Amino acid sequence: RKEVEQDPGPFNVPEGATVAFNCTYSNSASQSFFWYRQDCRKEPKLLMSVYSSGNEDGRFTAQLNRASQYISLLIRDSKLSDSATYLCVVNIRDGGTSYGKLTFGQGTILTVHP
Amino acid sequence: GAVVSQHPSRVICKSGTSVKIECRSLDFQATTMFWYRQFPKQSLMLMATSNEGSKATYEQGVEKDKFLINHASLTLSTLTVTSAHPEDSSFYICSVGTGGIGELFFGEGSRLTVL
Numbered sequence: 001r002k003e004v005e006q007d008p009g010p011f012n013v014p015e016g017a018t019v020a021f022n023c024t025y026s027n028s029a030s031q032s033f034f035w036y037r038q039d040c041r042k043e044p045k046l047l048m049s050v051y052s053s054g055n056e057d058g059r060f061t062a063q064l065n066r067a068s069q070y071i072s073l074l075i076r077d078s079k080l081s082d083s084a085t086y087l088c089v090v091n092i093r094d095g096g097t098s099y100g101k102l103t104f105g106q107g108t109i110l111t112v113h114p
Numbered sequence: 115g116a117v118v119s120q121h122p123s124r125v126i127c128k129s130g131t132s133v134k135i136e137c138r139s140l141d142f143q144a145t146t147m148f149w150y151r152q153f154p155k156q157s158l159m160l161m162a163t164s165n166e167g168s169k170a171t172y173e174q175g176v177e178k179d180k181f182l183i184n185h186a187s188l189t190l191s192t193l194t195v196t197s198a199h200p201e202d203s204s205f206y207i208c209s210v211g212t213g214g215i216g217e218l219f220f221g222e223g224s225r226l227t228v229l
Binding site: 004008041042043044045046087101102103104105106107 | 148155156157158159160205207218220221222223225
């Protein structure tokens with residue numbers, strides 16, 4: 001079983017649609033959770049952190065369910081510019097290392113069309 | 115502005131040659147840098163953690179003699195792919211953490227093609 005699993009998609013949605021991505025992780029020691037965005041042939045960039053209480057940043061809402069080891073990302077009112085690969089990322093603290101080990105999911109491809 | 119600069123962005127080489135990729139931390143000092151590799155349509159895989167002034171820590175399955183990492187200063191880490199073969203063709207990305215747990219800034223990546 002992969003440490004971090006995502007539905008690879010692709011998701012093809014029209015502008016204005018609402019789309020949700022899911023992610024599950026296998027290591028219960030995971031401590032921090034993130035969504036990164038990666039444009040084609042570019043480096044990943046942090047989209048948002050994910051907190052147990054859920055958090056929202058504009059059109060983006062992230063949720064974490066520790067009991068089910070499940071993370072989600074909801075995008076409302078999709079824009080053409082939202083087209084990208086969305087990476088679910090989990091941090092497992094490694095001993096005393098501050099950063100721990102980041103484990104990436106394979107990514108979910110989103111294409112927003114006019 | 116960019117936090118991490120990586121060079122070269124693209125390199126094509128012949129099989130058997132060695133290729134060096136540089137990763138520079140801009141504006142701040144980084145005692146730790148991370149090297150990732152990403153094959154097409156796959157996730158980023160951590161190869162090694164580069165530690166300033168000491169040996170790099172390699173992930174399981176990554177050959178340390180093939181992927182040489184040097185972190186001689188607080189702003190520069192280099193990855194050398196020695197005796198490169200076509201199966202080493204990939205997107206290599208370095209990253210730096212600035213203190214927030216899990217928040218990494220990535221270099222622009224280096225796309226290596228070995229003929």
